[in-house]
Amino acid sequence: MSIAVKLEVFEGPLDLLLHLIEKNKVNIYDIPIVEITGQYLAYVNEMDKQDLNIVSEFLVMAATLIDIKSRMLLPKEVNEEGVEIDPRTELVDRLLEYKKFKYIAEELKDRQMDANKALYKMQTIPPEVAQYEEPVDIEKLLEGVTLKKLNLIFQSVIKRQVEKIDPVRSSFGKIEKDEVSLTERIGYVEEFAKRCKSFSFRALLTRQSTKMEVIVTFLAVLELIKTSRIQVEQDSIFDDIRIRSAGIQEGG
Numbered sequence: 652m653s654i655a656v657k658l659e660v661f662e663g664p665l666d667l668l669l670h671l672i673e674k675n676k677v678n679i680y681d682i683p684i685v686e687i688t689g690q691y692l693a694y695v696n697e698m699d700k701q702d703l704n705i706v707s708e709f710l711v712m713a714a715t716l717i718d719i720k721s722r723m724l725l726p727k728e729v730n731e732e733g734v735e736i737d738p739r740t741e742l743v744d745r746l747l748e749y750k751k752f753k754y755i756a757e758e759l760k761d762r763q764m765d766a767n768k769a770l771y772k773m774q775t776i777p778p779e780v781a782q783y784e785e786p787v788d789i790e791k792l793l794e795g796v797t798l799k800k801l802n803l804i805f806q807s808v809i810k811r812q813v814e815k816i817d818p819v820r821s822s823f824g825k826i827e828k829d830e831v832s833l834t835e836r837i838g839y840v841e842e843f844a845k846r847c848k849s850f851s852f853r854a855l856l857t858r859q860s861t862k863m864e865v866i867v868t869f870l871a872v873l874e875l876i877k878t879s880r881i882q883v884e885q886d887s888i889f890d891d892i893r894i895r896s897a898g899i900q901e902g903g
Contacts, residue, residue, distance in 0.1 A: 664712030665749040667694060672746070679746060682739055684723055688716040715742065787879040787897060796876075796883050796892065801852070804892065805869050808856040812865060831863050836871035844881050844896040852883070852892040 661667040671690050672679055695709050722728075722738040729735055840855070852872065859865045872894070875881040885892045 664709045669746060669750055680743060684720050688720050691716055792882050795885050804853050808865055812862050831867040833867055833870055836867045837874055840871045840875055841880055844894060849893055849895040852894050
């Protein structure tokens with residue numbers, strides 16, 4: 652039976668086979684190979700023979716269908732377990748895989764079309780709004796934080812630094828480093844606050860490698876608190892003090 656279709660409707664032999672299966676409303680797992688092969692060959696005979704590359708793909712599939720058709724007429728083959736071998740199995744697997752990717756491609760195409768309909772507004776924040784900085788309330792900033800609490804943390808860190816000293820190696824000579832600059836420490840703490848957002852005051856002092864660095868870093872923290880460039884907070888008495896940059900809001 653001849654079917655009047657145009658070649659450009661199908662992207663390849665698998666596309667044509669899938670069309671014939673759906674057109675005849677047959678089970679893809681139980682393809683009537685004789686009927687489908689006849690319709691497929693009828694279509695190939697109607698093809699334009701000018702494009703040999705396209706025609707060759709369809710002819711290879713035609714040969715595959717004829718081979719399956721001939722094997723279906725022969726006595727049933729069985730595997731080592733005694734189960735009958737269906738000659739159509741490999742073709743069915745290829746059709747299922749093609750059908751899956753075809754549907755995925757159609758879904759992606761639909762999503763692309765939907766995305767093309769979406770419009771986005773560019774950010775247009777006025778400069779005066781973007782440059783606005785919320786006023787710093789010094790009283791609220793230092794609420795619950797006292798010099799006594801800061802001193803307790805400072806003393807505990809100093810004690811740890813002393814305990815780290817090896818009594819034997821401490822007697823060795825060493826090359827002294829240049830004195831630590833308070834200005835450099837202020838910049839270090841401020842940059843650390845911006846980069847880490849929120850960190851422990853105790854942990855900051857513990858990171859220092861020498862007693863002098865601990866002392867100067869402690870002074871740098873006090874100076875930054877005084878100038879409102881960092882914020883400090885403490886949940887309850889004797890808890891660790893948290894530090895964050897004054898330009899970073901809570902939860903940011």
